[in-house]
Amino acid sequence: MHKNEKITVEPCRAGRLDAFLAEAVPEVSRSFWKTLIQGGRVTLNGGACKPNQKLKTGDELCWTLPEEGPSEPQPEEIPLNILFEDDALLVLNKPPGLVVHPAVGNSTGTLLHGLLFYDPVFQTLERAGIVHRLDKDTSGVMVVAKSAKALEELRRQFKARETEKEYLALVWGRPPESGRIETLLGRHPRHRKKQAVLEEGGREAVSNFKTLETFKEVTLVQVKIETGRTHQIRVHMAHLGHPVVGDSVYGRARKHNLPMMPERQMLHAAKLGIAHPGSGKRLSFEAPLFDDMHQLLELLRNG
Known part of the structure; x- marks a missing residue:
C-alpha cells in the first residue's frame, strides 16, 4: 500500500x-x-x-493507508442482473454503486465476491474470470469468462481492440453533433487517482461521440470507445468542456434547473460486441438503463 x-x-x-x-x-x-x-x-x-x-x-x-491483508475474497450472495450465460461466458448488467474488484475500503461486497458465490467455477479462475471493468458508479454491460480458455481469448480480444463498446452519457451543455477525441491519457500530475489529458507521456485514448438528444441544459450522447483507459469517457467529455452530469471528480458543482440531480455520473455501458470465445460467432449484448438515469431522461423529455 x-x-x-x-x-x-x-x-x-x-x-x-x-x-x-x-x-x-x-x-x-x-x-x-x-x-x-x-x-x-x-x-x-x-x-x-x-x-x-x-x-x-x-x-x-x-x-498512511493500512496494508491489505493476504486474506482471499470469500463468496457473498450479491444479486446479479444476468443478460446471457453459457458454458464459456456470463454477461451481466452491472448496477451503479457496485465495485468490480476488491480494494482498500471495499474489501467486501464487490462483483468479484458475487461471482464467487454464484458459481464455483469462478473460484478456479484468476480474478473470478473478470476481463474488464466499469467504474463503481458507471452502470452497464460486462462480460465475464467461465473457463481459462475463454478468459485468455476474451483478454486477447480486449487487448487487440476487437470488441465494440458503446456508452450512453448525459453531459452538460451542447457538444458538437459528432466528433472524435484522440488524446494521450495518463495519471494526473498532482492527484494520484485522477486521470488527465497529457501533452506527452500517457497512453493513446480514442473516443467517438454523437449527439442523440438535446435538452435545455444537458445533452444525451452516444460514445463509442476504441481504447479502454481508466475514466476515459469522463476525462474526454470534461476535456471537451462537457463533463458527464453527476460526475463529482471531473465535473464541478453548478447551478441548474434539472428536474432531479443524480447522485452518480450519468454514464452507462449500453452495448458490448465480442466474438464468442468458443464458436467465434459475433455477439452483441445490450443493457437497459437503470432507474435513476431512465427516470432523469423521462423527466427531461416530458419537461
Whole structure:
C-alpha cells in the first residue's frame, strides 16, 4: 500500500476533509477515510483533524493507508442482473454503486465476491474470470469468462481492440453533433487517482461521440470507445468542456434547473460486441438503463 502520502490543497478544491480525500483518492471510500481520520492516520498541517473539518488553500495533508491483508475474497450472495450465460461466458448488467474488484475500503461486497458465490467455477479462475471493468458508479454491460480458455481469448480480444463498446452519457451543455477525441491519457500530475489529458507521456485514448438528444441544459450522447483507459469517457467529455452530469471528480458543482440531480455520473455501458470465445460467432449484448438515469431522461423529455 502507499504509505505516508502527502497532498497540498489547491485553490477551488477546499471543502470537507473526508469528501476532499475521497475525491483525491477515489479507490478509498469516504466512510473508510472517516475511519482513518478518526484513527489518527491522517494529519492536517502536521496535527490531528476531524472528518468534517473545513480545508483551505495551502493546507497540507498527510496520510498512511493500512496494508491489505493476504486474506482471499470469500463468496457473498450479491444479486446479479444476468443478460446471457453459457458454458464459456456470463454477461451481466452491472448496477451503479457496485465495485468490480476488491480494494482498500471495499474489501467486501464487490462483483468479484458475487461471482464467487454464484458459481464455483469462478473460484478456479484468476480474478473470478473478470476481463474488464466499469467504474463503481458507471452502470452497464460486462462480460465475464467461465473457463481459462475463454478468459485468455476474451483478454486477447480486449487487448487487440476487437470488441465494440458503446456508452450512453448525459453531459452538460451542447457538444458538437459528432466528433472524435484522440488524446494521450495518463495519471494526473498532482492527484494520484485522477486521470488527465497529457501533452506527452500517457497512453493513446480514442473516443467517438454523437449527439442523440438535446435538452435545455444537458445533452444525451452516444460514445463509442476504441481504447479502454481508466475514466476515459469522463476525462474526454470534461476535456471537451462537457463533463458527464453527476460526475463529482471531473465535473464541478453548478447551478441548474434539472428536474432531479443524480447522485452518480450519468454514464452507462449500453452495448458490448465480442466474438464468442468458443464458436467465434459475433455477439452483441445490450443493457437497459437503470432507474435513476431512465427516470432523469423521462423527466427531461416530458419537461
